[in-house]
Amino acid sequence: MFYPQAMTEVEMVVPAKDLLTITDALAGQGVFHQADGRYLGSKAEAGSWQETAMTYSTLERQILVAMQALGVVPDPPPQTEHASLIDIEMVRLLLNQIEEDVQTANEKLVGRKKRLEQLRSYLRQLEPIADLDLDIRALTKPEHIFSRLGVIPIANLERLQTSLARIPFVLLTLRQDTQKPVVWLAGAKQDADILDRAARSAYLDPLKIPPIHHGTPADVIASIHIAIERQQQRLVEQEAVISSLRELHAQQLQLLLWRVRVSRMLAGAISRFDKLRYTYLIVGWVPSDKLARFTQLIRKTSKETLIDTTPIKRETAKQDVPIALQGSGMLGAFQGLVTNYAQPRYEEIDPTLLMALTFPILFGAMFGDVGHGLVLALLGWLLASRKVQALHNLASLGSVISICGISATVFGFLYGSIFGNEHILPALWFNPMENIMQILIAAVGAGVVLLSLGLLLNMFNAWLARDWGRLVFDKNGLAGLVLYWSLLGLAVGLFTDMLTVPPVVLIIPTAIASLSVMLSEMLKHLIEGHRPLVEDGIGTYAIQAFFELFETLIGFLSNSLSYVRVGAFAVAHGGLSAVIFILAEMASPSRGIGYWTVLALGNLFIVGFEGLVVGIQTMRLEYYEFFCKFFTGGGKPYQPLTLHPSAKGPNEA
Amino acid sequence: MLLTPRGGISGYAYTHARVRAMYSTLLSPHQWAKLYDAADFDILTAMLKETGYAPYIMVRAAGRKPTPRWVIYQTKRRMADAYMTVFRSVPARNYSLLVQLYRRFEIDNLKAVLRGIETGASWDSVLYVLFPLGEATALPARTMLEGGSVPAAIEHLRRTPYYNTLSHALRRYTAEQSLFPLEVALDLSYWRTLWHEVNQLSRQDQAHALPIVGALLDMNNLMWAIRYREYHHLSEEEIINYTLPSGYRVRDEDIRAIAAGADIAQIVTKIYPELANVDALLREPESGLPALELQLQMQLAEQCRRAFIGYPFHIGIPLAYLVLTELESQDLTVIVEAKSAQMPAERFRSQLLMGNIAHP
Structure with missing residues (x-):
């Protein structure tokens, strides 16, 4: 009560064949605070486990992206004391199949949303000139003057006027907006280069209506309304496709996410073990009151593992002993x-x-x-x-x-x-x-x-x-x-x-x-x-x-x-x-x-x-x-290996 | 997050005490001199362990030798932590100015990611270029990079302040296949917002923030205008549209004059009569412009130091401290890179800012 929990330093020499089961047991117990033991052994071995951990990390992100695309929220990890490294190739295979379905469906959905957004943007720009009785091409592609109809970030509007101070021009705001007003910029044909450069550098985004919509602004608006209705219908259909994919893959993705996450954590832990010739050296700390159960379980898991324990005395403790406070x-x-x-x-x-x-x-x-x-x-x-x-x-x-x-x-x-x-x-x-x-x-x-x-x-x-x-x-x-x-x-x-x-x-x-x-x-x-x-x-x-x-x-x-x-x-x-x-x-x-x-x-x-x-x-x-x-002060918090990465350590509880 | 509610003495008492304490951990002239004279990169690293950077340099795992890239990254981590500490101490109503100042690093990261996508760079090579924002960023940098395309990357920014700007500029990117319009749009939006934040401050805070933020904005605006003309050979209307009309000492007419082809040296001398040898510097723009920028940064550093003199209960104190940490980090990057490349001292000394101010 008056001191941080008593700690025991644990050194284990683990035969290479038992490496994975021991690592699983260490993480499953959730009491072993790992130290970086890489000072004797092979750097190449550690590097290969680091690469494995990175591969799992990439797969984890891919799974999260697929889940996000399907609108699946990650569940809390299942409460279990056992896990093993999941086969990377199997995950890739499963993930590729899911990604193929999800990606195509999602790309279609995003594409349809964008198309709808684009059509609505056309409407917004055309509505102020709906009453004009002339072909829309007279404004977008005039023969005798420079004309540009489009939207511009409002912050750039004044600067655009300043930049054109040396030539005659007309700049009309057709529709006010707090962010992107609709404007019409016009000028003489001989100043077209200057006007074009100014409009472009002021980020005036010109209206470019697909040729399928033609006629007067009113005709084009009517045609766009029909296109919007059609696009909305397609959007609903695509959302139904995504929904059925969610039903199909959600459970599998949740399971994969947890297995890959745990595998990433285990591989990361192994990369910090020290590789000797045929064995691994694992160094860390365990709270002394949990040592008996810990060593019992490790021995049960691997009879050939050598365990050396050194209770850490307060008076001779080095600075890197992790601190587990006892308050509850x-x-x-x-x-x-x-x-x-x-x-x-x-x-x-x-x-x-x-x-x-x-x-x-x-x-x-x-x-x-x-x-x-x-x-x-x-x-x-x-x-x-x-x-x-x-x-x-x-x-x-x-x-x-x-x-x-x-x-x-x-x-x-x-x-x-x-x-x-x-x-x-x-x-x-x-x-x-x-x-x-x-x-x-x-x-x-x-x-x-x-x-x-x-x-x-x-x-x-x-x-x-x-x-x-x-x-x-x-x-x-x-x-x-x-x-x-x-x-x-x-x-x-x-x-x-x-x-x-x-x-x-x-x-x-x-x-x-x-x-x-x-x-x-x-x-x-x-x-x-x-x-x-x-x-x-x-x-x-x-x-x-x-x-x-x-x-x-x-x-x-x-x-x-x-x-x-x-x-x-x-x-x-x-x-x-x-x-x-x-x-x-x-x-x-x-x-x-x-x-x-x-x-x-x-x-x-x-x-x-x-x-x-x-x-x-x-x-x-x-x-x-x-x-x-x-x-x-200045102690290092106790953060044991765990199979539940989201679970908090004793110091954070 | 602990935020004091208002400004004035009560609001800034804690800020001032906290920032003063942090200010004292900036590298002293004596420390700069030692770093500058370090025989090699290893000695430099050992010396940094005796400075305020010690907790960041000493965390390297046993047996792993610090690399120059890692040391630079760690010095930036200290800067990021300084920002976080200052955020927690400033009055709530002025918090947004400092957040906006911090966004500069996020924008730099965003540009780095976009460039990474364009060049097909791996995450590992991009990672160390990024400013270590930690959890204080909404930028899904890795996901953006691994997406492999600029439009897809921008889609990932939907819930960030950058989405509107970038999605509008995206059409130009698609047409021109260049990141230039995206980067310019980001910069313009950033500086406009920063200037807006300064103008939202109380009169007293504004009086102290303007010289610092104004000097930063002026430097950027002026250097842009000059570079657009000298390096990019842009037209008058483009230069005007790619620069800002607001400033502290640099006026709109100065920028317009540069855009219209007026003598740059004459304009710079008019704005900053105290700068020496502007004519000579601008005769060789390749080497002269960086030198001019360094002189402007020195002025900025002096401006920041002046903020610590006199009445202390205002936003200028945290603002000045943060700018100074950035300049310090910039100098450390130069020294680390120079020492690791075994460059003779005389070759990089002229590029140092804080070090040169500290021991001219």
């Missing part, structure tokens, strides 16, 4: 907030549980209100339940919002606040608005506890990593902790009479810890045996050391004071609610409908706006004041 249910909801900051590393504490505990408490303390908290909890439940289609994208946040809402409700009881009214419920602790200093001091106190916890966790992580320099001398290590607490003690002694020891008892550790922080880099080098102890000269180092201490002191002060906002927001919540009540009274002193409307809207505003702001502030406190003390 409510804890899983907070996991997303942690990975949003960084993926934990294998050897460090997974802060998800800490996040799940501290986040709702900080949020509730800032937003303490029984009514608002319950509304948030309800909203969170609604999001998590996925009952509202439009809010599906926010479903993963639902549980977090719900828990924060419950925490806000608990703090609401402690503060005695319900929908901003602080006179109905008795405060079980105290009312922030009436005890401002008390809430601010309590908030800073909580901050001191969290910061100290952060420093202790960093020391623990350093101890695990056997990083003694960081453990003792780091500003977030023992030296930092001693410095922080000594300074706190001195501050308490300065401002209160609660300090029972003489100040010198605190001054000595303060001085020693300050010196440690200042010289931390040099001391770390000393412990690690790194030479030279000081790089870039002693002068530069002295300046750096001074600023290191200065930054640490400023950091401690600002980090601690940052938590004042917890109290400040608790007070602000009361203040904002009071404003809503004043506005409601102003809207309707007699407490009529206006009063209740303003109250309802005001409370909605508080839940929405203040809830969001408090959420962001809580996130900020977690990330920048707490996490940065001990959490480095």
Whole structure:
């Protein structure tokens, strides 16, 4: 719970004859995170499997194209633990047959649609001149003038006029359109070259009616109407052909798609195996709690396969161990907030549980209100339940919002606040608005506890990593902790009479810890045996050391004071609610409908706006004041091989 | 996607903090000097591992040596990631300007795919030419390429902003069997939309975006006009129709004058009096035009750097940062290619932009 799942490194030497069955078993179990093992073996072998994977990839795309042409939507993959490489030639053969049917039918369909589109475009261009009593060829192929009837992108119209500024011309817009107006461009025959170049470069698309439609514009329009009716009828017939092809091939295409997709994935996995002379070397990781079942199944699949397992110790872990976080249910909801900051590393504490505990408490303390908290909890439940289609994208946040809402409700009881009214419920602790200093001091106190916890966790992580320099001398290590607490003690002694020891008892550790922080880099080098102890000269180092201490002191002060906002927001919540009540009274002193409307809207505003702001502030406190003390991150997510490529890995669940 | 709702101090506070932090990871003059002096490609790659590009260069699988093509691709991936990060931080109402700026890479990819279809190139050879847009693209590049024909490829773009433009220009492609009309139509539509987006901004944002987007648009418009006349020998009316009437410093009358055959050097000097040796540059257009473009890009880079001085809560900051990352990536491409070809430093130094600004 406090660490990413324990991992075991697995190395398998697989006889070539069992390669496919083992690969199938690895993917079928869905627990094996593969590492690239190609450092000893034959590149040519890997290359040939890569080519196979690419061939499957091409076939997969071809299947998808055929499915798209038939309007078949891919189904989710079937739930099975076994699959094998499908024969490429067989897929090609089947696909060729289907493609032949589909392609011809689809080309006909597209052709008919285009033809219909074209006929409608003719109509659009001819309708403005329907009343003209002359042969259409007088406009499209005149003998004595230059004439061009057609459509032009509207953005090019003005530019066309500009480009013809040096010659006389007529440019009439016959039909307005937001995209492609119908225009007629005319000019003298001797300027035909210029006019033609201008029209062409302005993308004026000329009307070219097939000779079958002739006569006056009205005759041509009537003839085109008949052609449109005929084309529509053909289109319906062709759609029926496509529909029958869909009935015939849909199931086969779905099956082929899944088999080819899995084969592509398996071939890709094999290309990353290392080929020895007669065997393959497969390297990867398996979660330790699943290792027994995993090895049992592999041995059952191939008795000759050698399996060597090495449990990965936290303290000696290399950076490439994949990280499977253990959060599930409510804890899983907070996991997303942690990975949003960084993926934990294998050897460090997974802060998800800490996040799940501290986040709702900080949020509730800032937003303490029984009514608002319950509304948030309800909203969170609604999001998590996925009952509202439009809010599906926010479903993963639902549980977090719900828990924060419950925490806000608990703090609401402690503060005695319900929908901003602080006179109905008795405060079980105290009312922030009436005890401002008390809430601010309590908030800073909580901050001191969290910061100290952060420093202790960093020391623990350093101890695990056997990083003694960081453990003792780091500003977030023992030296930092001693410095922080000594300074706190001195501050308490300065401002209160609660300090029972003489100040010198605190001054000595303060001085020693300050010196440690200042010289931390040099001391770390000393412990690690790194030479030279000081790089870039002693002068530069002295300046750096001074600023290191200065930054640490400023950091401690600002980090601690940052938590004042917890109290400040608790007070602000009361203040904002009071404003809503004043506005409601102003809207309707007699407490009529206006009063209740303003109250309802005001409370909605508080839940929405203040809830969001408090959420962001809580996130900020977690990330920048707490996490940065001990959490480095940079781990690689665990992504096991699976036969269900669309299924999510444990980290994404 | 996390989008702050509006502009001003509250809207841009996060943007500014975020972009400032990213701005500090751009290559420093010291780093440029080291890269420039790298003895060979391997050392250059090792040096890049000590810069902000480290996470992109270090991901190469154990035992696999980085190739120049791969390194260039990875530097572009960093640029794409920078765009994504900036997108998430800008106020929602100004988001579309940056998206439109980003579309330039999508259009370049689209052109590369269309050229790939024309030349019958394989997917592998086209892949590394493409800008790594990842999932931030609606372009089914591979399907388009494997379709094997330009009209079929355009059909795949039905749900994208490019379909209308391309399907209209397709008739010219069919008649002329050249990609030129398709590419020009795409460019014109892109720059018009970008200019429109700038004009939709609030007055304050517009004041900061105009110098940057305007400089970009001016540079492209002017260079097009000159190239159409000098290289393609197009007629006056064609040059006018293939260029834009809008601009920041370049006016419509300048473009029309170039189209009508006026002295180009005189016009460029009138627009950019601060540029040196324009006459000499334009006497040899083959080498002079790239040099002129480089000078304009240097001005653009300076303009972008100036955006970081003074009042910081505006769209100019993310915009300037994104343009600078692009210029940085462009320079890195030059250095990577030069070092891998073992080209002597003096042969490629003049083609560097950020590197030359960093240590003139």
